[in-house]
Amino acid sequence: MPLPRPRGARRRRHREAVFGGAPALRSGLPERSDPALEVTTGMILDASPHLLVLRTADGEARLPMTDATRIWHGGRGGLAALRPGREVIVRPKADGLGADRVWVDIARVTGTILACGDDTVDVDMGPHRGRAHVVIPPHALGRVLVRHPRLEPGYLIDVVCVRSAGGPQAVRPGTSQPGYRADDLASPEASTPVPDVLHGTATWFGDVATRGGTWPDAGQRGSDVGQVPGGFGAAYPAVDPEGDGGGCPDAPSGCVALPYLSLGSEVTVHNECGGRTATVPVVECGCVAARYCDRCVECGTSPRGRIAELTPAAFVALGGDLEAGCFNAVVRPHVPAATAASAGGRAR
Template sequence: MLRAAVFGSRDSAYQGLWDPRQSAARTAITGQVLDVSPHLLVLHTARGELRLALSPRATAWRGSPVAPTALRHGDLAIVRRHPTRSIAESVWAQIGRVTGTIIEVQGGELLVDEGPAKGRKIVLIDKGARLQIQVRFPRLEPGYLIDVIGLRQQGYLRAVRHATSQPPYRADHPPAPPLVNGHIPVPVSGTAVWHEPGEEPLGLLGVAYPALDPETDCQPSPPADEPHVVDPHTAGPGCVRLPYLSVGSAVRIRNECTDRSAVLPVTSCGAAARLFCDRCVECGTSPRGRIADLTITAFVELGGDLEKGCFNATLSLAG
């Protein structure tokens, strides 16, 4: 990217680099709830205080569907607003997600490894949600995958529902994708999911890509005393064959459920997504496998509903 800035980007070799002017959030806003009334939501955002009107059709989620007035002062909220007016259409408060390999289980408490960028997270499963989650993730045991959505609490996630439909297999034995002769065809269809910001800026529009160049140190080898921690680079090619890309490359993601698309940069490694051979069933059934792990802002910007966890997507190379 630095070379392109110095020498210009007319050369076709730089066509795939992302230009920040290509994409900006128009409808997705992240902020802390300062006040809420039946008709007004006040947020503290990175750009200061923001006031959004609440229409009678506005929806809210805080562990379950609630009235917008149930939001609390201090809640971290992500809002989808009207494209041209300061009206909030959907609000998600304190929503969180944990995706990865189960390391330890103690009663209803799980320790989950999400990879080097996110580390390990504690998940507590609500008693009322356990049966529903086990329909999709029947093996809540070390070495198996889990992907749950819930309320973010201090130091842990209180899981209230499963995120996608996942076949039960060990993280170190994912199914092999179908063979491809010659170059990998693009565009590629599959499932797009989202992840929490972590150390990323709250409003970042980007993609954690499942097939970064092998030279990238995307995830270290598992500790010898913890065989359940899986290195996605050694777990085969993943559930979907994707072309290798580098951080800074540009891809176009299309939400097939809302017919919305955007050019987004590859901002981080999504190697853990390679382990999930799930399907999204929000509007029809997607081909098996995850092709993009979007930042939470990008997911909302493309019309995704966070509590549903995924949408059917198509990925193509930009430029």
């Protein structure tokens, strides 16, 4: 009987025992940056102008509300959007006193268009995420078409949605649509060197309806790989497809030269727009992100390529606004010392 595959923190400990720890993790990152915010996700139990009560994985959470608290539910929302049973993600004020932003039932659909109707799009979100049937209401269609003019099978799509009983409803484009077909991606040359520090775009994936809790939480960070999108982690575009690395064997090479990592590895992510930095575990193969050779323009123009897809909690904790879709990022993969020198030969 084969031995069970090491996962999460166990995989990380096994790798470091063989290869040693990652070298000089702060090298190439800002000397000083702000820490991640303490983000809360959960289901609404009750809400008033002064208090939001949530059920989270850690129990009941009571979060103060003020007149300055901004609520998103498909756009600008008010207290009426805070209905019991809906899922939310809450970012606190910088001083920690009360809720600054509340996103209600937000979701995102990213992938390859399979079919289109008059007001619907069927999307292949990759082998880990399945398929989605997205409704594009008339009031959102024009906004989507401005940045996604090719709503045709074979092209990529990326839309921010609001969850509904009938499935995700598109509200706005997550980014601009790449001009090429999903199967026509130009990969870097095999001889392209792999940098120690990556510069590009960080996006987010999934929704907040699958797991509630508070981050930072050392217990979550030390748990096994397989956390769902409501937790804290990242999908990395170059997870090693060989052996027990956890990657997809048919994943595209992408347009950025990246070092291979395995599930359970860690990456340090710095938000260049918000100035916050955190280390997150790799919880999924980001094979869909590898297909996007786009840029983020939240604060200047980033280099091409998505270098990390974060869970909603991690994205918000690093200062990102979910409806914006991305932030300009610096990412340092935690490559073990003994393998760092050979990483340049394993570009994706």
